[in-house]
Each structure stands twice: as C-alpha cells, then as structure tokens.
Amino acid sequence: MKGFAAAFSIFALYLAWHAAHDREASPADELPVAAALAQGASEVGAAGASAASTPMLASAASVPNGASPSGAVSGAAAAGTAGPSGGSGQEAAAVASTDDGTADLVKRGEYLARAGDCIACHTADKSRPFAGGLPIGTPFGTLYTPNITPDPETGIGRWTDADFLRAMQQGIGKGGEHLYPAFPYAEYTRITERDVLAIRAYLNTLAPIRYTPPRNDLSFPFNQRWLMFFWNLFNFHEGRFVPDPKQSPQWNRGAYLVEGLAHCEECHTPRNFMQGLKSSDRFSGAVQAGWRAFNITPDRAGGIGNWSDEDIVRYLGTGAVPGRANAAGPMADVVADSTQYLTPEDLRSIAAYLHSVRPVVGGQTRPRDQWGSPADDVKRLRGTRVTSVDGAQLFVANCASCHNWTGQGIGASSPLAYPSLIHNSVVGAPDSDNLAMVILHGVNRHTKEADVMMPAFGNELDDDQIAAIANYVTKHFGNPKATVTADDVGKLRQRQQ
Template sequence: MKRLFNVLVAVFVVGAALYFFLNRTDKSEGEAPVLAGAPSAAALLVRGEYLTKAADCIACHTVPGGKGQPFAGGLPFVLPFGTIYSSNITADPETGIGKWSDDDFVRALHDGVRADGKRLYPAFPYTSYTALSRNDVLAIKAYLFSLPKVSQPNREADLGFPFNQRWAMGFWNAAFFKSSRFEADASKPPAWNQGKYLATALGHCAECHTPRNFAFAMDAGNNLAGESIQGWRAYNITSDAKNGIGAWSDAEIASYLTTGHAEGRSSASGPMGEAVEHSLQYLKPEDASALVSYLRTVPAKAGKNPIEVDAKAPWAVAASAAAPAANTAEGHEQGLRLFAAACASCHQWNGQGQQSTNASLLGTRGVNDPDGSNVTQMILQGVKMRVRDQEVYMPAFGKAYTDTEVAALANYVIAQFGNKQGTVTPEFVAKQRAR
C-alpha cells in the first residue's frame, strides 16, 4: 500500500512539473515592426486607438445592432461544445478590467490567463495576440482605459463538463499553444514583416480562416486555407490561384480588405464585413499594402471543400439586366419568383448589381459554393455596414421567408450566378437560423 502511495505521489509530482514546464511563458517583450498608422513617435493614445482597431477588439466585445455598449462584452460564441460570451473590457473597476495592472493585461494577451489567475478559452485569440509586443499591448490598454466605463457584469460560459473546467486549459495550452513574441524575418523586406505582424498578431486572420483540428486548435499545416465559423464560411485566402486569392491583383485584395468589395471577386458580409467595418477600413494605405504583400506569400493550399469560381456563368451572362435567363427556371421556379420579387431590382438578372457595386454577384465565391452557407446567411440576416461614409445595406429576409423559401432562393442564386447545383435544404436553413 505504501509503495502504491509513493508511486501515485511520484506520478503527481512528475505530472505537475511537466504541466508547469509545458505552460512556461516567454517573458521577452518583443520588437514589433513599426506600422505606418502607429509610428513610435506618435502619442500613446493615438497609437493605442490605431492598434485597437487593427486588432478588431470592438467586433467581439460589443453586442451589435445597438444592443450593447462598446467593449462591454456579452457577445455569444456558439461552439461545438457550448457557448462562450465575450467579456467586459472597459475600465469599469467592478465588472470590467479597471483594476487590472499592466502585467495583468499583458498576461491575458500573451498567455491567456486572467487577472484572477484563471485561464481564458481560445475563443479569445490570445493564441495570436501572444505575438504582440509588450509596448503595443500596453498602448491598447491605455486606449481602452481612456474610453467610458460601462458597468455590465460578465456572463459565465455555458459549457458542460469537462469543458467548464478552466484549469484544464493548461493541458490544451501545453499541446497546442506557445507563448512567444513576433520575430522579424531579416531576409524579408520591412513591409512584408509589417504585413505579417498585421495578419498574424494584430488582425489574427488565422483565427477564422484556418481549419481547426479535433481539439479546436488551429491546423498550422493548412494556414488560412478556409474554415466554417458561426455559420459562415471564412474563405481560403492562401496564394492558391484556383481556390485562394492567388489570381487576385494587389489592387483587388487591397480593395476587398479596406472597402469590403473587389469588383468581380467578392463583397464582404457577416464576420468579414464586421472586420472591414470596424478594423480593416482604418488601415493606412501603406499598412494595407504591407498586409497584401504578406498574404501573397502564404503557401498555397486547396483547403477543404474548395470552391471553383465560374466568373462567366452562362445563365447570368446570357441574361439581360432586366430579364431572367429562361433556362434557369427549370427546377427553380419558386426561387426564380422570389428573386424576381425581392432581389432583381438591386442585384439585376445578370448579377451586375445596380446603384451599388457591392450588389454585384457574378464571380463571387458565395454564389459559387454549392453548400450555400454564406448565401443563406445573407438572405437570413441581410447586410448592414458603414465603410468610408457609405452605407452598405441589404435587407434581411429571415422573418419574411420560410426555411423552404430561403432554400429555394439560395439554390436559384447558386444556379443562376454560379452555374452550380446548390444543395441547400430547409433543414440546413433551420440550422443556419439557430446560429
């Protein structure tokens, strides 16, 4: 019995030592590339505001639609194992982070540990923010602390056992996370390093665009090859010419990032629309160009469920702006009627769009995706964002149409403008509604 006890004690000691060894943190401060919008000589709050926007903090920490106060948290993230709610990051001392020290804030972003010592879930992208320099992290903190305080209690995560055991995140971190700062590649131009810092640390593009493994950790071997998140497809943005953005021009990529639209390529909506509205549109042209230069070099990957874009879908090309192509009606009678009633006046029958270029459909990946995730979500939720003093708007039809009608409309749009056979079902639409 004593021998068994000694063995158990030894196992516990070794296990604990291994646990803390694998969760050791990098105490280096790191030297971040100097961004055009946040020069080192700028005032602290000026730098902090630019960096906070580049990091898109407001998108996750604010309930949209005027239902929540800026940075007060409460936005739900529905995950395979439960729901997590973003936290209040205003300087309110009781419900926010007003009592956090500089070291507390840095530890949260670098190591995923709260001021009370409890571990954060990686829905908060500390796995990307860990690469931020300490100076940039503290500039963000200074800006957040300059904003109005909001008293709003945080909502506890709705997770079942064992996912509700925050301490167990230590094992996840040991397997899938490394606390480390950004290291510039001396063999690359300064602009490339600036772009990589923007994409990997501040903008944390991989958090949405990279596939997840069985443990919900990012699959580094398929970096930026596309993933489905919150009911939307975050598309492949590797340099793959067929399935990614390798065939896009620099101007097209920059336009999409900073305005949410690239002619003949895509119009942003959903989470990407939020990223454009709250973050990317504010990048200085030099920083946007740097981001493009880095994305150009991301290794090409086909990704899962690749989308082949038919930029010259015969049905749409054959149609005039004012009349449908008759040969798309077969099997899509209901969808055609719905499109005629609610969509054609803005999108036009040839998909070129009217009044706003954002309404163009031809050549976009959404209408070329038989799965129809993004087309369905756009029908259900609509689009509403403000970019460069322009209101981009599409009404939501979720309350007006049944699941069967939404499925019919989505499949018609995919056939008409993508030359594909859509697979959207009423059951799928119901799931999309629930996200």
Template sequence: MRAFLRVAAPLLVLSAPAFGQGGPSPALIGRGRILATAADCVACHTVEGQPAFAGGKAIATPFGTIHAPNITPDRETGIGAWSDAEFLRALHDGVGRAGEQLYPAFPYVQYTRLSDADVLAIKAYLFSLPPVRRTAPANDMLFPFGYRPLLRVWKWINFTPGRFAPEPGRGGEYNRGRYLAEALGHCNECHTPRTLTQGLDMSRNLAGGIVEGWQAFNITPDPVSGIGRWSREDIVTYLSSGRLPGRAVAGGPMGEVVGHSLRFLPREDLSAIAAYLEGQKPLRNPGDTAPRSGYGRPDPDRLSFSLGGNGLPTGRGLYVAACASCHGLDGRGTASVPGRPGFPGLVGNSALGAARADNAVLAIIHGVPARGGRGESFMPAFGAASRIGNALDDAQIALVANYVRAQFGNAAGSPVDATSVRRLRLENGGRSPLVVGVWAGMALIAGLAILFAARLVRRRARGNGAERMP
C-alpha cells in the same frame, strides 16, 4: 491614421514607458486607439446599440456560448483595477486577473506575439474611455468545458506563447504585414482550419475555416482555391471596402472585420497585409477545379415571373420578387445613381461559386449590413420579419439559394434544402446538434480518461507507500 505605420511595425515600436508622470500621454492613447482598431477589439466586446467595449456579446463556440467581458475602465465590472502586468498576462498567456484560464475565443494564441509596448498602449487607450458599469452574463458552456482548469490541457496541445520575431530573408513590408495579419488582426483564427481539439491546423494555414457557420475562404495565393488571381490592388480594395466587383462581397464575420477595423487602416498597412498574403504557401482545397469567381452567367430572361406547378413561386420567382430590384433581373447588379447607391452583381460572386452555399444562405437569412460609409448599400435580412415584409421560411430560402447558385454561380455545388437551412441557423447560433454531440462525446471520453489516470496514480502511490512500511 498614417501614424499606424510607426506604432504597429514590430521593428519600429516606441520604447517610451506606458505611463509618464501625469499618466499616459495623448500620443500613447492615440497609438493605442489605432492598435485596438487593427485588433478589432470592439467587434467582440460590444453589443450592438450598447456602449463600446462594455461587453456582454454572445460568442457561439462548439463548446458553448461565451459572453465577452466588459473592458472599459470600470473598477468593479470592467478592467479598471487591472495592473500592467495583469493586462500583459491576459494577452500574452491567456490568464485572467484572478489566475483563471481564459477561453481561446479571446485570441491570445495570436496576441501573445504582440510587443509589450503595443499591449500597454492598447491598455492606455481602453483606460482613457468612460467607465461603464455593466456585468456580462455568465458563460453557458457544455459540460465539462465550464471547468477552466481543463484549458491547461488545451494550451499544452495548441498554444505556444512568445513574442513576434521578423521572418529572416523577408523584407520590411512583408514582416509588417505579418505582424498586422497574425498578431493584431489574427486572420488565422478564422481562415485556418481547426484540428480535432479546435486548435489551428498550421499545416493548412489560411486555407479556409468555419466561423459560426460562415465559410472563411482560402486566402493563400493558390490560383484556384485561394486569391492567387487577385492583384495587390484587388486585395487592398477588398480589405478597405469589403467588395471586389465581380468576385467577392464581405458578409458575416468578415463584413464586421471590414466595418470595424480594416476600412480604417491606411493604404500602406493594407498593402503590407497583401504582401504577407502573397508570400504564403499556395494551398489547394480538395475538389476545387476552378476559381469560385469563375462560375455563373447572367439570366437572359428579364421579363417572366416564374410559378411552379403548384402555383407557388419558384426560386426564380422569389428572386424576381425579393432580390431583383437591387441585384438586377439578370444578376448583374444595379449602378449607382444620385441619391441611391449601386448594388453588387451576383455573377461571379465567390459565395455562389463555392462548393457549398452556406455563405449565400446565411447572407439571405441575416443580410449584409452597410460598413458605415456614406451612401453605402446594404442587404436586408430575409430570415426574419422586418420592414421589408414577412420573412422567407427555410424552404423558400432554399429555393432562392438554389436558383442563384445554378444561374449565377456553381451549378454543380451541393444543393440546398430546408433541412440544411435549418442546420445553418443552428450552427450560426452555436448549437448545431452534430457539433454539440461530437464535443459532448469527446468531453465524456476525456473525463473518463482523466478519472482513470487519477485513480491509477493513487493506487501506485499507495502501493509504493505500503512497500516502505516496516
């Protein structure tokens, strides 16, 4: 994996052609594999339990559900018939093989910065894989977003194509980290807030965003809202393992990024990403007064099982019954022993210190899967019936979330109720009524505006033609 430094750094990209006389070389394919891992292609283009890169995964967006395409070298259902130029145009310009505009769920806004050599190395790797004949389901887009030519307007507002250029006055490590984080890893896509048109608000770069209901937290070097109190070693530890004891555990989309991509990168590249993050402008989020990891205290009552006045378990009672065996009765976690991995503590966990408990609620619903390391712990999903027992309903999840927030995190944060849990379930599936309503309304306004403008242009054209008639 150390070869990654020689293939990802923009100033050190090899100038060898993508294909030699006998096809791509093993070195080029290996380089492409590493680049594809850093870009986390497998996360979007693979359905769990199905062949890698065969497509079909549903990606929820405010505009509808997009199904990632097959990118194996099958000539009919995949990309096996694509030329180098067509592959470059897709990643650099967001245009498909047939000339169709691609939805920006495919992060060509960031991939446009990749060098030609790196893009073609990724193509060489993908073409070395076994072809899989599998057609992805059709997209399910809200009207009128299924009409792809409208994406030209979105691109005009939000997309500037162009290759990566090193930032003057910055060292090689910073610029390598910038290439890894912005072009390949596309960190901005999740950790930067969106504008009204769903483009990236670069005035708040890396100050935090929302991805399928999950909060992608502020990762600027602000000491309160961001990671300004984290050391370089802290950042590397978190990126490589998804855990930083006493501060954070990666779940949801970030957990997938660690599991599929970051944990495979060499330490030098993770350190370069950390150097890039440390060099960003510190941005404070409104209302933040203390670091998210600065809240909470252990629960001193290690014995009682709490029941409410109606005889049903309270939030603490549910925690004792469902959570304490791993996270500890006092919330400090449990140490690893031979044959059993340890489990993280909840005191100081950044998800519980946030003003909103969205990530904590979604972690209870969906769990936190293991990253793939040997003997690694995981959190089961409590939002659906499984081998651990019956599912917790929305009201019970709210009780648990409120207890762990009040005891181990930010007690002053917004309370959780069954309605907010239900809302998060919908947002995580891409069908939040609020989001759908807002964007449907905007789509209607935009459509009427386009029709009005078109009619006005036609009338003027007819008037000018009449004036020129003899």
C-alpha cells in the same frame, strides 16, 4: 486506474517543474514594465528609440509621430519623481512633453485596438461599447465576452499593466485563472509589449461602464478552467513576433499584423478536435457560426491567388471588389469595425504577406469569381401560372429590383452599387451556405465609402423558399453544383449570430 492516476500526477508535476525552470528569455526588443517605471526618462527613451528601427514596431503607418508606449511610461515616471524646480520652464516643458507623449500613446493604442478589432467581440449592445456580454457559441457551450472598460467593479479598471500583459500574451486572467481561447491570446502573444501597453493606454481613456456580462454556460468538464493547461500544451506557444531578416520590412509588418494583432487565423484556419488551429492547413478556410471564412492562401482556384495586391487592399478597405467579392456576415463587421481604418501601407503589407504563404489546394479547379452568365427567365414567367415553389419567380419578386432580373446588378462599380451576382465569389463557392446566410440575415456594412444594406428575408420567406432562391442563383449565376436543401437552411437559421 490507480497506476494511471499516479503516472498522470508525476507527468503533471514534471510539466510544472519544466515550466518553472525553463522559461524563455524575453526578446531583446522587449522592455519590462518594471524597468520602464524604474529607469529615468533618458534611459527608457533611448531604449525606445533603439527599438524604433524594428519595422513592425515603429512603422509610420501605425505609430503616430513615432511615439513609443515605453517612452510615454517613462516620461510619466520621470515627471512624478522630478525634484522641485520652483515652476521653472524646464518643469513646464516636461509636463507638456508628457502630455504630448500620452496623447500620442493613446492615439497609437486606438489604432492598434482597431487593427485587433477589440470592439467586435467586446460589444453586445452598441450603447455599451467594450462592455462585453457578446455570446460566442462553441461546441462546448456558450462563452460571454468580458467588460474591458476601465470600470473598477465590473471592468478592468483595477488591472495593472502587468495583469493586462499577462492576459494578452499568456492567456492568464487577473486572478491567475486560465482564459478560454475564444479570446485569441494564441495570436496576441506575438504582439510586442509596447503595442500591448498602447492598447491598454487607449482602453483607459474609455468611459467606464458598470455592466456585468452573463456567466459562461459551458457543460462539464469544459467549465473547469484548469483543463486549459493541457489545451495550451498542444495549441499555445508563447512568444513575441520575431522579424525574418530575409524578408522585407513590408512583409514583416504584414506577418506581424496577420499572425498577431489581426488574428486572421482564428476564422480562416480549420480547427482540430481540441478546437485548436490546424497549423498544416493555415488560412485554408473554416466555418464560423454558419458562415464560411474562405481560403485566403494564394491558391489560384480555391484561394486568392488571382487577386492582385490592390484587390486585397480595396476589399479590406471598403468591403467590395466589383467582379470578385462583397463582404457580408462577420467579414463585413471586420471591415466596418477594423480593416477600413488601417492605413494603405498596412493593408498593402497584409496583401504582400498573404500572397507569400503556402497555397492550400481545396479541390476547386475554377476560381469562385469566374462563374455565371446573365439570365432571361423573366421571359419564361410572363403569362405563366406558378403553382409551386419556383426559384425564378421568387428571385424576380424579391431580388431583381436590386440585382436586376439578369443577375448583373445595378450601378456597376460605384460605392452604392447593387452587386452583380455574376463573377461573385459567394455565388461561385462550392457550397451555398454563405449565400443562404446572406438571404436569411441580409447585409449591413458601414464604411467610410458607403453604407451598404440588404434586407434580411429570414422573417419573410420560409426554408423552402430560401433554398429555392439560393439554388436558382447558383444554377444561373454561379457554381451549379452548389445546392442547398430546406433542411440545410433550417439548420443555418438556428445558428447563433
């Protein structure tokens, strides 16, 4: 044991030495904060202008008026160091220009914060947006998200830009502590410095909320943050996104969003035993809090290979593609809080990138949205005395008023339609977990197109009844091999949401 401890200590010292002496040089398109504050307005503005040719930084889809965060920082610095001008028009113009630049920077930061869906994890109580406190269940215990409002005592009001950059790109907190990877710094490390500073500028405009979230509840030894050093060795590779010159600007923009800011892998990629992402199965699907995030690779049977670019754009923009899918659970929140606000150009870029990734075959031979036919069990039930738990009777009593007793839905493809259960990706999935979760918790999706609400039946029906409905639905309208037991429903009911 002593020999092992000595060897481990030597290894740890080597890693520390290696980290200190072999740092990667900053990419050429990055502009350090210190340089931005030290240089004159013209120098930094020129640097920002030269970087604007990089598609993922200055896409008209996400950069209002071509604003550059670095340029806005330099403008503020120049205004602060300018000599007296006796109230000249030049000084007034400089101040007005700075105000315009700051407004554009904040507007851009708001868009980027939407793309990153910051509000989803950092809001537990909607009356306290961005104040944190949301519990996140992990195999090692419960984490509570921090307050990221500019409150100086309980939020990030005393953080410098350098502190914020280090947290986003390196996973290191203000006090030098390692952050837990429930905060997706493994993806945020790819975000450019300009975009990080724009997000920071937007967060600075929020109303400060004095609120201290609960302490994390992690078991030993997982409550020892220094152990994250070893997790990072195997699961974290710091570095900004580098465009692929062989690909189109649209593809690069999509890659920048999917791999970085939108952090799609966090839900759609399975994890290894250390809870890091399994890079060999990227985007092939995973389970989060009882909900399955489906395969989004271009595999035609198990993934979205039979979806068009417009299908993906419509799904991310509205949460519904008639005849294919309807967002529920965490994905409904993603649509409501994030992707519905992205420009059509950015959504098409995401679609182009997803259609280019390596397909991962999940063992399915038939697409999830190609199952089902209308049912007529209502005829069988007429005049029949039901003495046990009967899926058909429960479906007609609880579901048919919206989904029709045939399962074909009501309202066709209109924004407020009740969706068909036939050709529905949740009903045609190889397991019934998501279907059971929808019955348990309902659907609550608010978009610019429509407010969609399905009531939760978790308090109205017991586990046997929910299992009976789910099995009836998959048997008649979906994949008949997908079954669920009352015990399965009971376990799903206990999952923290």
